[in-house]
Every structure is written in structure tokens, then in C-alpha cells.
Amino acid sequence: MRIDVLTLFPAMFQGPMTESMLWKARDRGLLDLRLHDIRDFCTDKHRAADDIPYGGGGGMIMKAEPVVGAVEHVLADAPPGTPVILMTPQGRVFSHRMAKELAAYPRLALVCGRYEGIDDRVRQLVITDEISIGDYVLTGGELAAIVVIDAVVRHIPGVLGACWAADEDSHADGILEGPHYTRPPVFRGLEVPSILQQGDHGKILRWRREQGLRRTWLNRPDLLLKADLTEDERYLLAQFAEEMIRARGR
Ligand code: ADE
Numbered sequence: 001m002r003i004d005v006l007t008l009f010p011a012m013f014q015g016p017m018t019e020s021m022l023w024k025a026r027d028r029g030l031l032d033l034r035l036h037d038i039r040d041f042c043t044d045k046h047r048a049a050d051d052i053p054y055g056g057g058g059g060m061i062m063k064a065e066p067v068v069g070a071v072e073h074v075l076a077d078a079p080p081g082t083p084v085i086l087m088t089p090q091g092r093v094f095s096h097r098m099a100k101e102l103a104a105y106p107r108l109a110l111v112c113g114r115y116e117g118i119d120d121r122v123r124q125l126v127i128t129d130e131i132s133i134g135d136y137v138l139t140g141g142e143l144a145a146i147v148v149i150d151a152v153v154r155h156i157p158g159v160l161g162a163c164w165a166a167d168e169d170s171h172a173d174g175i176l177e178g179p180h181y182t183r184p185p186v187f188r189g190l191e192v193p194s195i196l197q198q199g200d201h202g203k204i205l206r207w208r209r210e211q212g213l214r215r216t217w218l219n220r221p222d223l224l225l226k227a228d229l230t231e232d233e234r235y236l237l238a239q240f241a242e243e244m245i246r247a248r249g250r
Helices: 010-017 020-027 064-074 096-103 120-126 142-153 194-198 201-219 231-249
Strands: 002-007 032-037 084-093 107-112 129-132
Touching: 002 010, 002 064, 002 142, 010 020, 010 032, 010 142, 020 032, 020 142, 032 064, 064 107, 064 120, 084 120, 084 142, 096 142, 107 142, 129 142, 194 201, 201 231
Parallel strands: 002 032, 002 107, 084 107, 084 129
Antiparallel strands: none
């Protein structure tokens, strides 16, 4: 997969893109990441990428000309339908499902906004989608783009090891994963649950699902409204609720 990033701060990508899984994906030829400096597409002699807003107000606005010029140059040879995504707090909130969908494209382009905003004609002319990584405002789209790249690349076949499937992650089926443990069996008096040590695969699967449900119930009850649950799992949730009511009554 090829991902083009258009940014005023390409150096912000250096660390995350040269370590760990993202570096492995690049090294194995599974990810072709290309960084483009929007400032290279500024045409005025001061290479200004921003200007004051029409209508007044504080802050500076990213100019349309260099951003549109950069997108058109970079995407000149891209297949039709290539997503051109603007990173903005006003976009659709990013999710596991969106990461998986984006991973199916051979090419993506991510445009990182800066300053107070971006001239809206960029959105009208070249942007196909707008993504936010959450309901808070960052100083620019670069960190958000790094988050999206990381989450998308995990879904490219061959990036994760064979026994580590992105489909088993928290959120993959709408509920969170349960707890994990590794050696030693006892640490500071806390023991690894005996079910995990005994090795009955069926029991382990059931236990993990139950723990995942419990965690979801405690931390992200909103996810349960959309999760695909069996009768038994709904019964378990009712038991968690009862346990909690009893514990509060104590
Ligand atoms: N740029 C600034 N804040 C952002 C956010 N929450 N998501 C994506 N891009 C952003």
C-alpha cells in the first residue's frame, strides 16, 4: 500500500515511521510511505503557507493554493477513487472499521491541516473524506495522521505476525479484549488466573470473552448497544449488573 502525506512538518513523522511495526512494514515493502512538504508548493517569494482570515477573527488560515497544488501533483498518477483525506477535528470520528476499510485501498493521501483552519476551497476541490481522531483539538493534523497510518497498516496482510490477527483486537467485534498475562505465574502476590494456566482451549476462549464483556461493561458500556451478543452473553451482562448493585449495597 502507498500512503502519501502532505504536511508543513514532515520531520514530525521521522520517529514513528522509523520504529517498530511501521518500520517493519516499510522494510518488507508492504508500506510505501511518502512525505511531501506543502511549503514546496508555495508560489510566492516568502513561501507563505498561511494568511489572515476573510471576515476577521483570530489565527491564520492555511492557503488553498499550495495545498491544492500539492494534492494535484502528488495524485497525478493515482488510481481513480483514491481517498484524499483531510485530518481535521470536524471530520468523521476514526474507528477500527474505518481503519480496516482504508487498508483495502492500494493508495491513500492524508492532508494535515495546521493553524486555525484550512481555506474551505481545499475541501471543495480535492478532499474526498475528513477524519477526526477524537473530540479534542490538536495543534495540527500530523499526530492524527500518524495515528491513522498506524491503525490502517496493522490491517495490511503480512504486517502483523501470523498468530496475531487484527481481527482479534479490542473493537474488532464491537467489544474490548480481556486481560492478558505472561510469565511469571505469580507477581507480587498476584496470580495468573488458573484457567489460563490449565490450557483447556474451549474454557480459555469462553473466559476471555466473559472478561472482555466485563471490561466493556465497565469502561465502554456504549459499545454494548451495538455489539452482536448471544443470549448467554446478555445473561452474563445482567449478572454483572446484579453484582454491581449488590457491591454498592454493601
Ligand atoms: N487536527 C486537529 N485536531 C484534530 C483531530 N482531533 N483529529 C484530526 N485532525 C486534527
